[in-house]
Amino acid sequence: MIKRICIMLLVTFFMPVSAGAYPYNQQHTFQAQLETARANTTIVTAYYTSRFEGTRIQGIGTGTLVGDGLLLTNAHVVGSNTGALHIDVTTYDNVVHDGTLLRIDRSVDLALIRIDSAADGFALSGTQIYPGMQVMTVGQPQGLAHWSFSEGAIVDISRSCIMTSGERWTAIMTDAQSIHGNSGGPLINDRGKLVGIMRGAAEGYSFAIPIEGVREFLQ
Missing domain, CATH: 2.40.10.10 (Trypsin-like serine proteases)
Known part of the structure; x- marks a missing residue:
């Protein structure tokens, strides 16, 4: 079939x-x-700063915490651009964390980010x-x-x-x-x-x- x-x-x-x-x-x-679900879900905002365009938002999406301060999101949320990348991760309690991009695989549209969080995920x-x-x-x-x-x-x-x-x-x-x-x-x-x-x-x-x-x- x-x-x-x-x-x-x-x-x-x-x-x-x-x-x-x-x-x-x-x-x-x-x-x-x-x-539990809301405590393990975040907002992900990706910014790029370049000499020619300044700082602009590249993408806004949702993040999924999986424990040990790690969260998953789509690679297309993080985007692909020239310049310095900065990621803000906002948890459900409205605390904004600095996110560090650890890995990205555009072929499967996944990105792995680390934040300072004790959530179980x-x-x-x-x-x-x-x-x-x-x-x-x-x-x-x-x-x-x-x-x-x-x-x-x-x-x-x-x-x-x-x-x-x-x-x-x-x-x-x-x-x-x-x-x-x-x-x-x-x-x-x-x-x-x-x-x-x-x-x-x-x-x-x-x-x-x-x-x-x-x-x-x-x-």
């Missing part, structure tokens, strides 16, 4: 889709996981994912007062996607709605464990880098 292919438009951030964010105090399936899931599994995304959507907590289900565990650059990659496809600025945020299961890193959205669906790719990058 020929797999259906999704075509994604992803330049720097997610495509805007209808808002799936709601305030933290509302009732929902993942209520028990929200306290998300545990990486070791269980098999499947279509219909309930999942949640967490992030700091641009232009909204509240962090976003969007629930949904996995639609496909290995959706083949084509970027506008022509690059192909295999994604977890979910119907959990993502919002502009959620790039690099966590996709978690109903036990609060990490099953993927959000990367893009199109046609009312969101797409995440599978946990296997995340493990390979971290190792």
Whole structure:
């Protein structure tokens, strides 16, 4: 059977889709996981300073803490530019940390950053994912007062996607709605464990880098 292919438009951030964010105090399936999830999710802002352009924001996205002061985000959030890179990482308690870029791999769209944080971070899931599994995304959507907590289900565990650059990659496809600025945020299961890193959205669906790719990058 020929797999259906999704075509994604992803330049720097997610495509805007209808808002799936709601305030933290509302009732929902993942209520028990929200306290931990929000504490392990950050805002990532990347600045570049050059002699010709001065200092400008290169990208704003979401970060996913994985323990020992380490966090993951998308490589496209950090960007690629000439000049000096500076990264601000804002935790849920509104503390701004200086971030140090440790590693970046644009082929898998992942970046690893270190901050001074004692947060436990998300545990990486070791269980098999499947279509219909309930999942949640967490992030700091641009232009909204509240962090976003969007629930949904996995639609496909290995959706083949084509970027506008022509690059192909295999994604977890979910119907959990993502919002502009959620790039690099966590996709978690109903036990609060990490099953993927959000990367893009199109046609009312969101797409995440599978946990296997995340493990390979971290190792």
